[in-house]
Amino acid sequence: GAVVSQHPSWVICKSGTSVKIECRSLDFQATTMFWYRQFPKQSLMLMATSNEGSKATYEQGVEKDKFLINHASLTLSTLTVTSAHPEDSSFYICSARDPAAGTSGSIEQFFGPGTRLTVL
Amino acid sequence: GDSVTQMEGPVTLSEEAFLTINCTYTATGYPSLFWYVQYPGEGLQLLLKATKADDKGSNKGFEATYRKETTSFHLEKGSVQVSDSAVYFCALGGGADGLTFGKGTHLIIQP
Numbered sequence: 623g624a625v626v627s628q629h630p631s632w633v634i635c636k637s638g639t640s641v642k643i644e645c646r647s648l649d650f651q652a653t654t655m656f657w658y659r660q661f662p663k664q665s666l667m668l669m670a671t672s673n674e675g676s677k678a679t680y681e682q683g684v685e686k687d688k689f690l691i692n693h694a695s696l697t698l699s700t701l702t703v704t705s706a707h708p709e710d711s712s713f714y715i716c717s718a719r720d721p722a723a724g725t726s727g728s729i730e731q732f733f734g735p736g737t738r739l740t741v742l
Numbered sequence: 743g744d745s746v747t748q749m750e751g752p753v754t755l756s757e758e759a760f761l762t763i764n765c766t767y768t769a770t771g772y773p774s775l776f777w778y779v780q781y782p783g784e785g786l787q788l789l790l791k792a793t794k795a796d797d798k799g800s801n802k803g804f805e806a807t808y809r810k811e812t813t814s815f816h817l818e819k820g821s822v823q824v825s826d827s828a829v830y831f832c833a834l835g836g837g838a839d840g841l842t843f844g845k846g847t848h849l850i851i852q853p
Contacts, residue, residue, distance in 0.1 A: 626785070656840045665746075666786075666831070668840035681840075715785070717841075731841060733778075733786035 624650050624720045628734035635706055636742055643701045643737045645716030651696035652718035656731065657689075660713040672699045706741045713738050744769040748832045748844035755822055756852050763817040763847050765806075765832035774836040775799075775808050775815040780829045780846075789817075789830070827851045 625648040635641050645655055653674050658666040670680045670691050678691035688710075690702040699718075703710050717731040748765040755761060767775070777789040777799070790799030795810035804819045815832060832844040 654838065658840070658843075663845070665845040666841075666843045668842070671838075671840055717786075730776075730788050730791070730836070732788075735783075735785040 624718070624732040626652075626716065626718050626732045626734040628714075628716055628737050630737060631735060632738040632740075634740045634742065637707050638705055640702055640704045641706055641739060643703075643714055643716075643739075645699045645701070645718070645734055647697045647718045647720070647732070650718075650720040650722065652699075653696065653721055654719045655693060655699040656717045656719075657691060657699075657701050658715045658717065660715060660736070666715060669701075703739065706739070708741045711739055711741045744773070744834060744842045746832050746834055746842055746844035748830075748847055750845060751848040752850050753847060754850045754852065757824055758821045759851075761817070761819040761822045761826075761849070763830055763832075763849070765815045765817065765844060767813050767815065767832075767834050769813075769834055769842075772810075773834040775806070776833045776836065776841065777804070777806055777815070777817050778831040778833060778843075780831065782828070786831065791836075793836075822849075822851050824851045824853055 627646045629644045655672045657669045660666045669684045670678045672678045672693040680686045693699040715736040717733045746767045774793045776791045778786040779789045790801040792799040792808035798807045806817045829846045831846045833841040835841040
């Protein structure tokens with residue numbers, strides 16, 4: 623089946639630094655990838671939709687200058703948390719669509735294992 | 743906007759018990775509905791899905807029926823196993839859009 627990886631699986635950084643998280647589709651080409659954020663005991667909240675070769679579409683309330691998304695190839699999307707602060711500590715999860723995997727209107731998303739970010 | 747409400751856990755059951763996890767939704771249009779499962783230390787995996795009213799999704803003994811009249815997509819299993827212990831997420835959307843998730847239900851199955 624379709625596999626999505628994330629790197630790193632966890633990261634600890636100092637306040638004010640930037641952190642890059644990678645999301646890769648390992649055995650399929652993902653025209654669209656999604657970035658979610660999950661707080662403890664909370665739902666996954668969609669942050670942005672990333673389309674290969676174009677600018678990401680951010681959800682309302684998500685700062686695009688803080689959460690930089692790049693989808694430069696069909697197998698890689700990156701999320702950079704710039705000038706991270708403790709309130710950015712969270713679990714970040716990406717997912718990818720495989721256009722060949724489902725019918726129109728109900729295409730499955732394949733999820734990465736997530737990245738735990740802790741900002742000190 | 744779209745939203746998903748599911749029962750919050752943890753839900754603790756004995757092995758071989760009957761399971762129901764309730765999920766209701768509000769949405770514009772006719773979204774697809776999904777149940778995802780997250781085992782400890784792993785990413786979300788699609789458990790089952792339904793794309794239109796009255797569709798029944800099923801997988802691994804789990805099933806859920808897309809009920810448009812009650813805007814529900816309750817997850818059921820007739821006899822749970824210890825290996826079913828996980829967090830279950832109800833979600834709607836799909837296609838070109840991201841998914842809207844419920845808060846997740848932590849299921850604990852005791853031997």
